[in-house]
Amino acid sequence: MSTATASVSVEDAVNRRRGDLIELSHEIHAEPELAFAEFKSAAKTQALVAEYGFEITAAPAGLDTAFRARFGDGPLVVGICAEYDALPELGHACGHNIIAASAVGTALALAEVADELGLTVVLLGTPAEEAGGGKVLLLNAGAFDDVAVAVMVHPGPIDIARARSLALSQVEVTYRGREAHAAVAPYLGVNAADAITVAQTAIGLLRQQFAPGQMAHGIVTDGGQATNVIPARTVLRYTMRANDAASLRHLEGRLADCFLAGAVATGCDYDVEQTEPPYDELAPDKWLADVFRGEMIRLGRTPIGEEVEAAVPLGSTDMGNVTQVMPGIHPIVGVDADGASVHQPGFAAAAAGPSGDKAVVDGAIMLARTVVALAETPAERDRVLALHAERVAS
Structure with missing residues (x-):
């Protein structure tokens, strides 16, 4: 399967599941759960991939609201991180419902081309990003050991391809x-x-x-x-x-x-x-971020320029710890919240509105196509696999 064919295939797969993905986003949004207590949200996030045949491992690292869902047996193992915890009183004012739904969409789309592209697709349910450092706990416990590259998207007020954090x-x-x-x-x-x-x-x-x-x-x-x-x-x-x-x-x-x-x-x-594991700063992989930037532009989005990306304040995330040890990206997908930013009530409302729904679908398409590009670019695929081999051997 050529890159062009695979890219079209994953985009079509996301669009076919558009209704399911938006419904998932809204269901998680309607029942916000706090860090380490996201039992309903974790179950909802697993449901669609379980139906598709993903092998589910419950509670990795002993975290009751974490999971690993695996499909395929290719040599390039891609981890897609799903967050679903909410904020006290504000609910999903950080849009983690969007993150979970777009991650599921990405995983389902890549599963359809996993055999042709030599992929193993791993959807990682990562609890407690807002407080508790779920990804750090999973990383330290070995839940990412087989993963060569980790990706996810996060909603925000603007589009940023190579997002940084503190x-x-x-x-x-x-x-x-x-x-x-x-x-x-x-x-x-x-x-x-x-x-x-x-x-x-x-x-x-x-x-x-x-x-x-x-x-x-x-x-x-x-x-x-x-x-x-x-x-x-x-x-x-x-x-x-x-x-x-x-x-x-x-x-x-x-x-x-x-x-x-x-x-x-x-x-x-x-x-x-x-009170929780320290969060490292994001170290986004430039090649992956550049591909994702191209996908943003292709879908009619307007990512901020590379020259200003590092100057935009983005808070902190436990995804930073993941990108410090393996290639990964954490781009920001813009959501129109009428001037509101993350951790504000207006953003919580927008996370289940039309712009939030578009972010779910666009995010899944852009992530899936970025992974396809990686899988079909021999030099970059080899680079990622070599880095993983070095990490495993060390």
């Missing part, structure tokens, strides 16, 4: 002091709320010295229970981001001193706990 880590800081009546005997207390104030003030002053790309944002999850009781326990949660892992490590050290300052200044005990 490295991320998150910590929870607990301060422990001593209760006292705030009016009768405040001198007997050790104020854990003051420790938070000192820490956040120190972080606020530190921002002037943040390196380019470094960010920190936090919330107080426990600030005390009554105004007339000096709080003996408070909890602060902070997320840190940077352009790359090295810059993130530096930022973590600076914020650690700020957390310590809160304890020293108030006399509190404290501890800092990492």
